[in-house]
Amino acid sequence: MSGANDAAALALEVRGLSFAYAGRPALDDVSLAVAAGEFVVLLGPNGAGKTTLFSLVTRLHDRRRGEIRIGGFDVRRQSVQAHGHIGVVFQQPTLDLDLSVMQNLAYHGALHGMGRREAKARALAQLERVGLHDQRRTRVRRLSGGQRRRVEIARGLMHEPRLLLLDEPTVGLDIASRRELVAHAHRLCTEAGVAVLWATHLIDEVRPDDRVVVLHRGRLLADERAQSLPARLGVDTLGEAFDLLIEKQEAACE
Numbered sequence: 001m002s003g004a005n006d007a008a009a010l011a012l013e014v015r016g017l018s019f020a021y022a023g024r025p026a027l028d029d030v031s032l033a034v035a036a037g038e039f040v041v042l043l044g045p046n047g048a049g050k051t052t053l054f055s056l057v058t059r060l061h062d063r064r065r066g067e068i069r070i071g072g073f074d075v076r077r078q079s080v081q082a083h084g085h086i087g088v089v090f091q092q093p094t095l096d097l098d099l100s101v102m103q104n105l106a107y108h109g110a111l112h113g114m115g116r117r118e119a120k121a122r123a124l125a126q127l128e129r130v131g132l133h134d135q136r137r138t139r140v141r142r143l144s145g146g147q148r149r150r151v152e153i154a155r156g157l158m159h160e161p162r163l164l165l166l167d168e169p170t171v172g173l174d175i176a177s178r179r180e181l182v183a184h185a186h187r188l189c190t191e192a193g194v195a196v197l198w199a200t201h202l203i204d205e206v207r208p209d210d211r212v213v214v215l216h217r218g219r220l221l222a223d224e225r226a227q228s229l230p231a232r233l234g235v236d237t238l239g240e241a242f243d244l245l246i247e248k249q250e251a252a253c254e
């Protein structure tokens, strides 16, 4: 199939990506690949460029340098195929609070060209997966923050994407809800084969086995297993390793 080249095994491939807001660089020569079914943490402090990267992958912004492929498809030249393979949970919640859970999901299904019956079946399946089947008739306004996030994940998976992007999905949630959401995202990879790129600034969301990609001031500073990073940098914890990488980058920019 055209576009499904050697990179087809990769859910996401970003090569040499650079982007600036009105001349101010936000991403500088970023390259990164996420394999099918892989869980990757994109770790960076506020302003690192995480949301900008997601905006370029989803084509909210397009004036950039570099290459982006989703499931082997180029996001510019094969936009329909590429974006058919992607689900997104944005940093800012985007559910309609006055509609029920099911109505929100049905709306998403219609946007993706699903018939009503198909949309309903897919929505119910995803709600079952996130444990919100019983809440399907509840207005979103009445759900907790954690439940709303899970509705957004269910919505993002209705069209069965190969890649799910989550941009700081735990903002505003309590510790138990955060932990549950992280566990859920890992299950999506192992049980459903979805590749997940999880953007966060919170070190405690990273598990030792996770591959962690550190981004700061638009540059990739590390890309390796979380457990190997501290030893490589001669420190004890991932938090210290993260601080050290940021300090070095700050010093280099001065």
Ligand SMILES: Nc1ncnc2c1ncn2[C@@H]1O[C@H](COP(=O)(O)OP(=O)(O)OP(=O)(O)O)[C@@H](O)[C@H]1O
Binding pocket: 021, 025, 026, 044, 045, 046, 047, 048, 049, 050, 051, 052, 053, 091, 168, 201
């Ligand atoms: N619309 C915009 N116009 C101008 N500059 C922007 C815009 N959006 C982001 N920036 C700048 O680009 C840089 C990267 O921001 P971005 O939002 O991508 O970072 P982030 O890692 O997602 O941060 P956060 O965790 O705070 O969301 C920052 O310096 C930010 O000020």
